[in-house]
Amino acid sequence: MTTFSSQNPSGGPLHGLRIVEFAGIGPGPFAGMMLADMGADVIVIDRAADVAAAARYPRAAMNRGKRSVALDLKSDAGRDAAWALIESSDALIEGFRPSVMERLGFGPDAALARQPRLVYGRVTGWGQTGPLAQAAGHDINYVALTGVLSTSCRPGQAPVIPPTIVGDMAGGAMFLAFGLLCALHEARNSGCGQVVDAAMIDGVAAMSGLVHQMRGNGFWRDEPERNLFANSSPFYEVFECADGHHITLGAIEPQFYAELLKRLELADVDPASQYDHRAWPALKARVAAQIKTRSRAQWQTLLEGSDVCFAPVLSLAEAGEHPHNVARGMFVDVAGQHQPAPAPRLSRTPARAPTPGALCGEHTAEILAELAANTARSASPA
Numbered sequence: 101m102t103t104f105s106s107q108n109p110s111g112g113p114l115h116g117l118r119i120v121e122f123a124g125i126g127p128g129p130f131a132g133m134m135l136a137d138m139g140a141d142v143i144v145i146d147r148a149a150d151v152a153a154a155a156r157y158p159r160a161a162m163n164r165g166k167r168s169v170a171l172d173l174k175s176d177a178g179r180d181a182a183w184a185l186i187e188s189s190d191a192l193i194e195g196f197r198p199s200v201m202e203r204l205g206f207g208p209d210a211a212l213a214r215q216p217r218l219v220y221g222r223v224t225g226w227g228q229t230g231p232l233a234q235a236a237g238h239d240i241n242y243v244a245l246t247g248v249l250s251t252s253c254r255p256g257q258a259p260v261i262p263p264t265i266v267g268d269m270a271g272g273a274m275f276l277a278f279g280l281l282c283a284l285h286e287a288r289n290s291g292c293g294q295v296v297d298a299a300m301i302d303g304v305a306a307m308s309g310l311v312h313q314m315r316g317n318g319f320w321r322d323e324p325e326r327n328l329f330a331n332s333s334p335f336y337e338v339f340e341c342a343d344g345h346h347i348t349l350g351a352i353e354p355q356f357y358a359e360l361l362k363r364l365e366l367a368d369v370d371p372a373s374q375y376d377h378r379a380w381p382a383l384k385a386r387v388a389a390q391i392k393t394r395s396r397a398q399w400q401t402l403l404e405g406s407d408v409c410f411a412p413v414l415s416l417a418e419a420g421e422h423p424h425n426v427a428r429g430m431f432v433d434v435a436g437q438h439q440p441a442p443a444p445r446l447s448r449t450p451a452r453a454p455t456p457g458a459l460c461g462e463h464t465a466e467i468l469a470e471l472a473a474n475t476a477r478s479a480s481p482a
Contacts, residue, residue, distance in 0.1 A: 112139020127272030128195030136165030137442035154460035163457030170461030218293040227299030239267035271303030334384035345396035350409035
Protein backbone atom coordinates (compact mmCIF):
# COMPACT_ATOMS: atom_id res chain seq x y z
CA MET A 101 0.00 0.00 0.00
CA THR A 102 1.38 3.40 -0.98
CA THR A 103 1.63 5.91 1.87
CA PHE A 104 1.00 9.56 1.07
CA SER A 105 1.58 12.56 3.30
CA SER A 106 -2.02 12.94 4.35
CA GLN A 107 -0.74 10.76 7.19
CA ASN A 108 2.47 12.80 7.49
CA PRO A 109 2.59 16.31 9.00
CA SER A 110 5.33 17.43 6.61
CA GLY A 111 2.89 17.92 3.72
CA GLY A 112 5.50 16.54 1.34
CA PRO A 113 9.16 17.39 0.73
CA LEU A 114 8.37 20.61 -1.17
CA HIS A 115 5.97 21.96 1.47
CA GLY A 116 6.47 25.72 1.78
CA LEU A 117 7.46 26.20 -1.86
CA ARG A 118 5.15 28.35 -3.98
CA ILE A 119 5.07 28.05 -7.76
CA VAL A 120 2.94 30.08 -10.12
CA GLU A 121 2.01 28.29 -13.34
CA PHE A 122 0.64 30.05 -16.39
CA ALA A 123 -2.03 27.72 -17.76
CA GLY A 124 -0.96 25.71 -20.78
CA ILE A 125 -1.01 22.18 -22.13
CA GLY A 126 1.23 19.15 -21.86
CA PRO A 127 4.63 19.39 -20.20
CA GLY A 128 4.07 22.60 -18.19
CA PRO A 129 1.02 21.29 -16.32
CA PHE A 130 2.67 17.89 -15.84
CA ALA A 131 5.77 19.46 -14.28
CA GLY A 132 3.48 21.52 -12.05
CA MET A 133 1.59 18.37 -11.05
CA MET A 134 4.82 16.60 -10.10
CA LEU A 135 5.80 19.51 -7.86
CA ALA A 136 2.30 19.76 -6.38
CA ASP A 137 2.33 16.02 -5.66
CA MET A 138 5.45 16.62 -3.58
CA GLY A 139 3.84 19.37 -1.53
CA ALA A 140 4.50 22.62 -3.42
CA ASP A 141 1.71 25.20 -3.47
CA VAL A 142 1.18 25.39 -7.23
CA ILE A 143 -1.18 28.18 -8.30
CA VAL A 144 -2.37 28.10 -11.89
CA ILE A 145 -3.18 31.41 -13.54
CA ASP A 146 -6.10 30.56 -15.82
CA ARG A 147 -7.82 32.93 -18.20
CA ALA A 148 -10.99 34.45 -16.80
CA ALA A 149 -12.57 33.97 -20.24
CA ASP A 150 -12.13 30.18 -19.94
CA VAL A 151 -14.10 29.68 -16.71
CA ALA A 152 -17.50 29.00 -18.30
CA ALA A 153 -16.17 26.70 -21.01
CA ALA A 154 -13.93 24.75 -18.60
CA ALA A 155 -16.90 23.98 -16.33
CA ARG A 156 -18.19 21.57 -18.98
CA TYR A 157 -15.14 19.30 -18.71
CA PRO A 158 -14.03 16.87 -15.97
CA ARG A 159 -11.36 17.89 -13.51
CA ALA A 160 -7.98 17.53 -15.22
CA ALA A 161 -5.66 15.00 -13.61
CA MET A 162 -2.64 17.21 -14.26
CA ASN A 163 -4.23 19.92 -12.11
CA ARG A 164 -4.40 17.68 -9.05
CA GLY A 165 -3.05 19.24 -5.89
CA LYS A 166 -3.05 22.72 -7.45
CA ARG A 167 -5.12 25.85 -6.94
CA SER A 168 -6.55 27.92 -9.79
CA VAL A 169 -7.08 31.65 -10.04
CA ALA A 170 -8.84 33.03 -13.11
CA LEU A 171 -7.53 36.44 -14.16
CA ASP A 172 -8.05 38.84 -17.03
CA LEU A 173 -4.47 39.77 -17.83
CA LYS A 174 -5.66 42.61 -20.06
CA SER A 175 -7.12 44.41 -17.07
CA ASP A 176 -5.17 46.38 -14.47
CA ALA A 177 -6.68 44.33 -11.64
CA GLY A 178 -5.79 41.06 -13.31
CA ARG A 179 -2.23 42.14 -14.05
CA ASP A 180 -1.77 43.46 -10.52
CA ALA A 181 -2.93 40.13 -9.09
CA ALA A 182 -0.60 38.22 -11.41
CA TRP A 183 2.35 40.36 -10.34
CA ALA A 184 1.44 39.91 -6.68
CA LEU A 185 1.50 36.14 -7.22
CA ILE A 186 4.82 36.23 -9.05
CA GLU A 187 6.38 38.43 -6.38
CA SER A 188 5.27 36.00 -3.67
CA SER A 189 6.45 32.88 -5.51
CA ASP A 190 9.70 30.93 -5.58
CA ALA A 191 9.32 29.76 -9.17
CA LEU A 192 7.27 30.29 -12.32
CA ILE A 193 6.29 27.83 -15.06
CA GLU A 194 5.28 28.80 -18.59
CA GLY A 195 5.05 26.74 -21.77
CA PHE A 196 4.36 29.24 -24.54
CA ARG A 197 6.37 29.85 -27.69
CA PRO A 198 9.42 32.09 -27.18
CA SER A 199 8.59 35.80 -26.69
CA VAL A 200 4.90 35.25 -25.84
CA MET A 201 5.45 35.99 -22.15
CA GLU A 202 7.51 39.03 -23.09
CA ARG A 203 4.64 40.36 -25.19
CA LEU A 204 2.28 39.79 -22.25
CA GLY A 205 4.64 41.86 -20.12
CA PHE A 206 5.57 38.97 -17.83
CA GLY A 207 8.88 37.94 -19.39
CA PRO A 208 11.86 36.87 -17.30
CA ASP A 209 13.59 40.27 -17.27
CA ALA A 210 10.48 41.98 -15.90
CA ALA A 211 9.77 39.17 -13.44
CA LEU A 212 13.31 38.97 -12.07
CA ALA A 213 13.38 42.74 -11.67
CA ARG A 214 10.43 42.44 -9.29
CA GLN A 215 11.43 39.13 -7.67
CA PRO A 216 15.22 38.69 -7.89
CA ARG A 217 15.11 35.20 -6.32
CA LEU A 218 12.55 33.90 -8.82
CA VAL A 219 13.37 30.75 -10.80
CA TYR A 220 11.72 31.23 -14.18
CA GLY A 221 10.93 27.92 -15.88
CA ARG A 222 10.28 27.85 -19.62
CA VAL A 223 9.43 24.65 -21.48
CA THR A 224 9.26 24.51 -25.28
CA GLY A 225 9.79 21.93 -27.97
CA TRP A 226 12.66 23.53 -29.88
CA GLY A 227 14.08 25.77 -27.14
CA GLN A 228 14.26 29.51 -26.67
CA THR A 229 16.93 29.93 -29.37
CA GLY A 230 17.84 28.42 -32.74
CA PRO A 231 16.38 28.51 -36.26
CA LEU A 232 13.33 26.46 -35.27
CA ALA A 233 12.52 28.30 -32.04
CA GLN A 234 9.36 29.91 -33.43
CA ALA A 235 8.16 26.89 -35.42
CA ALA A 236 5.18 24.80 -34.39
CA GLY A 237 5.82 21.20 -33.41
CA HIS A 238 4.74 18.25 -31.33
CA ASP A 239 6.29 15.36 -29.40
CA ILE A 240 6.93 13.21 -32.49
CA ASN A 241 8.84 16.05 -34.20
CA TYR A 242 11.12 16.76 -31.25
CA VAL A 243 11.97 13.08 -30.80
CA ALA A 244 12.68 12.80 -34.53
CA LEU A 245 15.13 15.73 -34.65
CA THR A 246 17.27 14.30 -31.83
CA GLY A 247 17.86 11.06 -33.71
CA VAL A 248 16.07 9.13 -30.96
CA LEU A 249 13.03 8.24 -33.09
CA SER A 250 15.31 6.39 -35.50
CA THR A 251 16.31 4.02 -32.70
CA SER A 252 12.82 2.53 -32.54
CA CYS A 253 12.63 1.26 -36.11
CA ARG A 254 12.33 -2.37 -37.17
CA PRO A 255 13.93 -3.63 -40.38
CA GLY A 256 11.90 -2.36 -43.30
CA GLN A 257 9.38 -0.52 -41.10
CA ALA A 258 8.84 3.06 -39.98
CA PRO A 259 9.86 4.03 -36.44
CA VAL A 260 7.09 4.14 -33.82
CA ILE A 261 6.99 5.62 -30.30
CA PRO A 262 4.27 5.99 -27.64
CA PRO A 263 2.54 9.38 -28.14
CA THR A 264 3.35 12.36 -25.85
CA ILE A 265 5.54 10.43 -23.42
CA VAL A 266 9.13 10.61 -24.69
CA GLY A 267 9.20 14.22 -25.88
CA ASP A 268 6.53 16.10 -23.94
CA MET A 269 6.60 14.40 -20.55
CA ALA A 270 10.10 12.91 -20.27
CA GLY A 271 12.18 15.31 -22.35
CA GLY A 272 10.14 18.38 -21.44
CA ALA A 273 8.26 18.18 -18.14
CA MET A 274 10.72 16.09 -16.17
CA PHE A 275 13.73 18.12 -17.26
CA LEU A 276 11.80 21.29 -16.45
CA ALA A 277 11.05 20.01 -12.94
CA PHE A 278 14.68 18.92 -12.51
CA GLY A 279 15.96 22.29 -13.74
CA LEU A 280 13.60 24.20 -11.45
CA LEU A 281 14.74 22.28 -8.38
CA CYS A 282 18.41 22.71 -9.34
CA ALA A 283 17.95 26.47 -9.70
CA LEU A 284 15.89 26.71 -6.51
CA HIS A 285 18.64 24.95 -4.59
CA GLU A 286 21.23 27.35 -5.98
CA ALA A 287 19.03 30.37 -5.21
CA ARG A 288 18.98 29.41 -1.53
CA ASN A 289 22.73 30.08 -1.45
CA SER A 290 23.10 32.94 -3.91
CA GLY A 291 19.82 34.78 -3.39
CA CYS A 292 19.56 35.07 -7.17
CA GLY A 293 17.03 33.53 -9.50
CA GLN A 294 17.61 32.54 -13.11
CA VAL A 295 15.89 31.25 -16.24
CA VAL A 296 15.49 27.52 -16.88
CA ASP A 297 15.30 26.84 -20.63
CA ALA A 298 13.83 23.32 -20.78
CA ALA A 299 13.71 22.35 -24.44
CA MET A 300 12.20 18.97 -25.23
CA ILE A 301 14.89 18.32 -27.84
CA ASP A 302 17.58 18.90 -25.21
CA GLY A 303 15.92 16.56 -22.73
CA VAL A 304 15.34 13.79 -25.27
CA ALA A 305 18.93 14.08 -26.51
CA ALA A 306 20.20 13.85 -22.93
CA MET A 307 18.16 10.71 -22.32
CA SER A 308 19.84 9.04 -25.28
CA GLY A 309 23.19 9.11 -23.49
CA LEU A 310 23.31 5.34 -22.98
CA VAL A 311 22.53 4.73 -26.66
CA HIS A 312 25.38 7.06 -27.67
CA GLN A 313 27.68 5.24 -25.26
CA MET A 314 26.75 1.85 -26.73
CA ARG A 315 27.13 3.24 -30.24
CA GLY A 316 30.58 4.49 -29.34
CA ASN A 317 31.79 1.10 -28.15
CA GLY A 318 30.23 -0.79 -31.06
CA PHE A 319 27.44 -2.49 -29.13
CA TRP A 320 24.80 -0.35 -30.84
CA ARG A 321 24.50 -0.80 -34.60
CA ASP A 322 22.71 1.70 -36.83
CA GLU A 323 21.54 -1.11 -39.14
CA PRO A 324 18.28 -2.39 -37.60
CA GLU A 325 18.83 -5.96 -38.77
CA ARG A 326 22.05 -6.10 -36.71
CA ASN A 327 20.70 -4.26 -33.69
CA LEU A 328 19.17 -6.36 -30.93
CA PHE A 329 17.27 -3.34 -29.57
CA ALA A 330 15.59 -2.77 -32.96
CA ASN A 331 13.36 -5.82 -32.49
CA SER A 332 15.48 -7.83 -34.88
CA SER A 333 16.71 -10.48 -32.45
CA PRO A 334 14.81 -13.50 -31.11
CA PHE A 335 15.45 -12.46 -27.50
CA TYR A 336 14.47 -8.75 -27.43
CA GLU A 337 11.09 -8.43 -29.05
CA VAL A 338 7.31 -8.27 -28.74
CA PHE A 339 5.63 -11.57 -29.62
CA GLU A 340 2.00 -12.44 -30.33
CA CYS A 341 0.36 -15.20 -28.28
CA ALA A 342 -2.28 -17.73 -29.25
CA ASP A 343 -5.09 -15.48 -28.00
CA GLY A 344 -3.97 -12.41 -29.94
CA HIS A 345 -2.42 -10.74 -26.91
CA HIS A 346 1.29 -9.99 -26.74
CA ILE A 347 4.26 -10.53 -24.45
CA THR A 348 7.76 -9.02 -24.31
CA LEU A 349 11.13 -10.74 -23.94
CA GLY A 350 14.37 -8.92 -23.15
CA ALA A 351 16.96 -11.60 -22.37
CA ILE A 352 20.05 -9.61 -23.36
CA GLU A 353 22.55 -11.07 -20.90
CA PRO A 354 23.94 -14.58 -21.69
CA GLN A 355 22.66 -16.17 -18.49
CA PHE A 356 19.17 -14.79 -19.08
CA TYR A 357 19.25 -15.94 -22.71
CA ALA A 358 20.23 -19.44 -21.65
CA GLU A 359 17.31 -19.51 -19.22
CA LEU A 360 14.97 -18.33 -21.99
CA LEU A 361 16.06 -21.10 -24.35
CA LYS A 362 15.52 -23.65 -21.59
CA ARG A 363 12.02 -22.45 -20.80
CA LEU A 364 11.08 -22.27 -24.48
CA GLU A 365 12.33 -25.87 -24.89
CA LEU A 366 14.86 -24.93 -27.56
CA ALA A 367 17.58 -27.28 -26.34
CA ASP A 368 19.22 -27.55 -29.77
CA VAL A 369 20.09 -23.82 -29.87
CA ASP A 370 23.63 -22.97 -28.75
CA PRO A 371 23.47 -20.09 -26.20
CA ALA A 372 27.01 -19.09 -27.19
CA SER A 373 25.76 -18.00 -30.64
CA GLN A 374 23.36 -15.45 -29.15
CA TYR A 375 24.87 -12.45 -30.95
CA ASP A 376 25.29 -14.04 -34.36
CA HIS A 377 22.83 -11.77 -36.17
CA ARG A 378 22.91 -13.99 -39.27
CA ALA A 379 21.01 -16.66 -37.32
CA TRP A 380 18.47 -14.26 -35.87
CA PRO A 381 15.74 -14.36 -38.58
CA ALA A 382 15.34 -18.14 -38.53
CA LEU A 383 15.54 -18.43 -34.76
CA LYS A 384 13.15 -15.52 -34.29
CA ALA A 385 10.60 -17.32 -36.46
CA ARG A 386 10.96 -20.40 -34.25
CA VAL A 387 10.51 -18.37 -31.08
CA ALA A 388 7.47 -16.60 -32.57
CA ALA A 389 5.91 -19.94 -33.48
CA GLN A 390 6.54 -21.26 -29.99
CA ILE A 391 4.97 -18.21 -28.36
CA LYS A 392 1.89 -18.67 -30.57
CA THR A 393 1.24 -22.07 -28.99
CA ARG A 394 0.05 -20.61 -25.67
CA SER A 395 -2.09 -17.72 -24.44
CA ARG A 396 -0.67 -14.66 -22.75
CA ALA A 397 -1.94 -15.89 -19.38
CA GLN A 398 -0.22 -19.24 -19.88
CA TRP A 399 3.07 -17.54 -20.70
CA GLN A 400 2.69 -15.40 -17.60
CA THR A 401 2.39 -18.57 -15.55
CA LEU A 402 5.48 -20.07 -17.19
CA LEU A 403 7.74 -17.01 -17.43
CA GLU A 404 6.68 -14.19 -15.11
CA GLY A 405 9.05 -13.61 -12.21
CA SER A 406 11.84 -15.64 -13.83
CA ASP A 407 15.17 -14.38 -15.17
CA VAL A 408 14.10 -14.50 -18.82
CA CYS A 409 13.23 -10.78 -18.61
CA PHE A 410 9.54 -11.13 -19.34
CA ALA A 411 6.45 -8.94 -19.10
CA PRO A 412 3.01 -9.14 -20.70
CA VAL A 413 1.85 -6.25 -22.88
CA LEU A 414 -1.05 -4.84 -20.88
CA SER A 415 -3.67 -2.28 -21.75
CA LEU A 416 -3.87 0.83 -19.58
CA ALA A 417 -6.87 -0.68 -17.81
CA GLU A 418 -5.15 -4.04 -17.28
CA ALA A 419 -2.03 -2.38 -15.89
CA GLY A 420 -4.01 -1.15 -12.90
CA GLU A 421 -5.04 -4.71 -12.06
CA HIS A 422 -1.68 -6.48 -12.30
CA PRO A 423 -0.67 -7.87 -8.87
CA HIS A 424 2.77 -6.22 -8.91
CA ASN A 425 1.33 -2.81 -9.73
CA VAL A 426 -1.43 -3.27 -7.15
CA ALA A 427 1.12 -4.22 -4.47
CA ARG A 428 3.13 -1.07 -5.19
CA GLY A 429 0.07 1.17 -5.37
CA MET A 430 1.16 2.41 -8.80
CA PHE A 431 -2.31 3.67 -9.67
CA VAL A 432 -4.84 5.54 -7.56
CA ASP A 433 -8.51 6.39 -7.76
CA VAL A 434 -9.09 10.13 -7.51
CA ALA A 435 -12.78 10.98 -7.41
CA GLY A 436 -13.55 8.12 -9.77
CA GLN A 437 -10.63 8.82 -12.13
CA HIS A 438 -7.94 6.17 -12.64
CA GLN A 439 -4.58 7.96 -12.36
CA PRO A 440 -0.90 7.08 -11.90
CA ALA A 441 0.26 7.60 -8.31
CA PRO A 442 2.84 10.27 -7.48
CA ALA A 443 6.45 9.25 -8.08
CA PRO A 444 9.16 8.80 -6.93
CA ARG A 445 8.63 7.50 -3.39
CA LEU A 446 10.26 9.15 -0.41
CA SER A 447 10.57 7.25 2.88
CA ARG A 448 10.26 10.10 5.40
CA THR A 449 8.41 12.89 3.58
CA PRO A 450 6.17 11.15 1.05
CA ALA A 451 4.10 12.80 -1.64
CA ARG A 452 0.74 14.28 -0.83
CA ALA A 453 -2.39 12.22 -1.29
CA PRO A 454 -3.71 13.03 -4.79
CA THR A 455 -6.82 15.20 -4.84
CA PRO A 456 -9.15 16.08 -7.73
CA GLY A 457 -7.70 18.56 -10.21
CA ALA A 458 -8.48 22.21 -9.65
CA LEU A 459 -11.24 23.63 -11.82
CA CYS A 460 -10.55 26.77 -13.82
CA GLY A 461 -10.89 29.68 -11.38
CA GLU A 462 -11.99 27.47 -8.49
CA HIS A 463 -9.79 29.26 -5.94
CA THR A 464 -9.97 32.80 -7.32
CA ALA A 465 -11.70 34.36 -4.31
CA GLU A 466 -9.49 32.48 -1.86
CA ILE A 467 -6.23 33.47 -3.56
CA LEU A 468 -7.22 37.10 -4.09
CA ALA A 469 -8.13 37.31 -0.41
CA GLU A 470 -4.70 35.92 0.52
CA LEU A 471 -2.97 38.46 -1.72
CA ALA A 472 -5.01 41.30 -0.21
CA ALA A 473 -4.10 40.13 3.30
CA ASN A 474 -0.43 39.96 2.39
CA THR A 475 -0.57 43.47 0.94
CA ALA A 476 -2.28 44.77 4.07
CA ARG A 477 0.36 43.19 6.31
CA SER A 478 3.16 44.65 4.21
CA ALA A 479 1.60 48.13 4.37
CA SER A 480 0.99 48.11 8.13
CA PRO A 481 3.62 49.86 10.34
CA ALA A 482 6.02 47.61 12.22
